[in-house]
Amino acid sequence: MNFDLTDSNPGLKFLFSLACLVVIVYGLKFAAPILLPSALALFLAILSLPLMAWLRNHRVPTVGAVVIPVLVNVAGVGLLILVLSGSVSELQKELPRYLNTLTQLQESWFEAFEARTDIVLGAYVTTEIVDPAAVVGFARDALGRIAQLLSMTFLVFLIMAFMLSEATVFPDKFYYLTGHSSPDEDRLGKVVSEIQTYLGIKTVVSLATGLLLGAWSYAMGLDFPVLLGLVAFLLNYVPTVGSIIAAVPAVLLSVILVGTLSHALLVTLGYVVVNTLFGNILEPNLMGRRLGLSTLVVILSLLFWGWAWGPLGALLSVPLTVVMKIWLENTRDLRWVAVLLDKNPPKTPVRPELGD
Numbered sequence: 001m002n003f004d005l006t007d008s009n010p011g012l013k014f015l016f017s018l019a020c021l022v023v024i025v026y027g028l029k030f031a032a033p034i035l036l037p038s039a040l041a042l043f044l045a046i047l048s049l050p051l052m053a054w055l056r057n058h059r060v061p062t063v064g065a066v067v068i069p070v071l072v073n074v075a076g077v078g079l080l081i082l083v084l085s086g087s088v089s090e091l092q093k094e095l096p097r098y099l100n101t102l103t104q105l106q107e108s109w110f111e112a113f114e115a116r117t118d119i120v121l122g123a124y125v126t127t128e129i130v131d132p133a134a135v136v137g138f139a140r141d142a143l144g145r146i147a148q149l150l151s152m153t154f155l156v157f158l159i160m161a162f163m164l165s166e167a168t169v170f171p172d173k174f175y176y177l178t179g180h181s182s183p184d185e186d187r188l189g190k191v192v193s194e195i196q197t198y199l200g201i202k203t204v205v206s207l208a209t210g211l212l213l214g215a216w217s218y219a220m221g222l223d224f225p226v227l228l229g230l231v232a233f234l235l236n237y238v239p240t241v242g243s244i245i246a247a248v249p250a251v252l253l254s255v256i257l258v259g260t261l262s263h264a265l266l267v268t269l270g271y272v273v274v275n276t277l278f279g280n281i282l283e284p285n286l287m288g289r290r291l292g293l294s295t296l297v298v299i300l301s302l303l304f305w306g307w308a309w310g311p312l313g314a315l316l317s318v319p320l321t322v323v324m325k326i327w328l329e330n331t332r333d334l335r336w337v338a339v340l341l342d343k344n345p346p347k348t349p350v351r352p353e354l355g356d
Contacts, residue, residue, distance in 0.1 A: 029308045036309050037152055039316060041159035044073050045167070046196050047203065052164055066164045070157055077153060080230070087227035094223065101256045194326045198287060199319065205283045206236035209274060213246070216270040220263070222253045232271075236279070238318050239298055243275040293321060297341050 028035065048069035055065040214229020222228065228250050235242035247268060254264040293301075301321040306314030313320075321341065328338035 032309045036312060037156045038159055039320065040156045041163055043199055043319065045160045045163040046192065047199050048073060048164060049167065049196060062168060066161060069164060070161045074157055083226060084230055087224055091224060091227065098256050105255065105259065191327055191330050195323050198322055201286045202237060205278050206233050209233065209236045209278050212274050213271060217250055220267050222250060222257065234315060237315060238302060239279060240295060241298065241302060243279060247271040293318065293341060294343050297321065
């Protein structure tokens with residue numbers, strides 16, 4: 001039987017493309033132990049390229065230009081893990097007290113509601129909304145994941161070092177294989193530059209968001225302001241959904257520690273103002289509309305990468321999708337997929353046959 005995959009058989013072509021997609025998705029999940037540290041190393045390497053280029057321009061030997069950015073990243077990530085693990089360990093000690101206070105608040109709220117409405121709320125809703133064992137288990141699981149991340153860092157930095165060393169010779173290899181005589185004639189530099197711009201802006205904005213929200217938590221008298229700032233920094237890589245999730249621990253702490261509605265609303269207001277200022281005004285203006293993603297795409301990418309690569313995959317979901325979108329934009333026959341991922345449609349129709 002002769003299978004013709006040309007335009008005369010669009011149904012068969014669609015089934016073949018769908019089968020390829022299934023194979024790719026399975027491969028992404030199956031190879032997660034290799035691909036996840038490689039993706040982390042790639043992001044760190046791209047962010048470190050300007051520092052390496054600056055060192056080489058100042059006549060630092062190639063070995064030093066590679067080792068110094070790796071050491072800078074080791075110091076930064078090591079400090080992050082140290083602070084995060086210490087804060088989570090302290091949080092685990094305070095969890096029983098927090099849970100006991102939250103349970104008492106729940107019971108008092110239920111009693112006040114039943115007294116005012118004559119409705120026995122306990123007959124419809126259980127008072128054990130928060131399971132203490134589940135929360136403690138979640139905290140222990142978080143500590144285990146931090147330990148797992150710590151064991152992965154050596155592999156990440158090792159791959160990153162080799163990526164940076166390869167970056168000094170890979171462009172020449174690419175130009176030789178493609179037959180281009182000038183770096184300006186290929187799309188590789190453009191793709192890397194756009195990815196670098198996105199990751200750089202996103203990291204700076206996330207860092208500013210974490211610092212401001214950590215300071216706001218401290219000013220509002222909440223426990224663990226450093227941890228709350230780190231959570232806001234990490235979750236800011238996930239637009240919209242991440243900012244909502246980051247605000248939940250702060251609001252819960254406000255309810256537990258202070259117990260007044262006005263204080264909880266004030267904490268919430270601070271998170272809304274900071275995330276609106278950075279996420280909806282500053283960041284889009286710095287990146288431009290072209291690097292935006294549809295809200296539906298953000299949710300689906302969060303679910304997909306979380307399923308494929310776990311919590312770290314969910315954290316990297318939007319950066320991974322944006323990187324994919326940038327690559328698709330610079331690929332002539334797949335540019336239409338980038339349009340579907342975009343937040344806003346282009347002003348002029350996309351014609352793949354007229355691409356670069």
